[in-house]
Amino acid sequence: MGSSIAEAQIDALSDPEIDILLGIYEVLRLTPGNGRRLSLTGNMYVWDHKGISVTYVLMDAPQREVAVLRVDRHPI
Structure with missing residues (x-):
């Protein structure tokens, strides 16, 4: 885990x-760079799946x- 915020959200x-x-x-473990990049430079990504x-x-x-x-969470 990278942050206590993520732990509380989980x-x-x-x-x-x-x-x-x-x-x-599991997908991130296999292909971590396939998420949606948040900016053109930098290494921050987002992966959205089923809400x-x-x-x-x-x-x-x-x-x-x-x-x-x-x-x-996001509404499905």
Whole structure:
């Protein structure tokens, strides 16, 4: 996790929303750079899927780690 805000937001999710979030995490693990880039420069991305939005930073280390900053709900 990249922030305590994201941890609190995740704690507020329902079980079905957690399942969606776990699917997003799996995609980010495999292809972290495929999210929607928030600016032309920088490493901040957003991934939206089935009403859940994850804002994250992609670290350019050899591991290409993801630090999750926010997890939000959106109406489907």
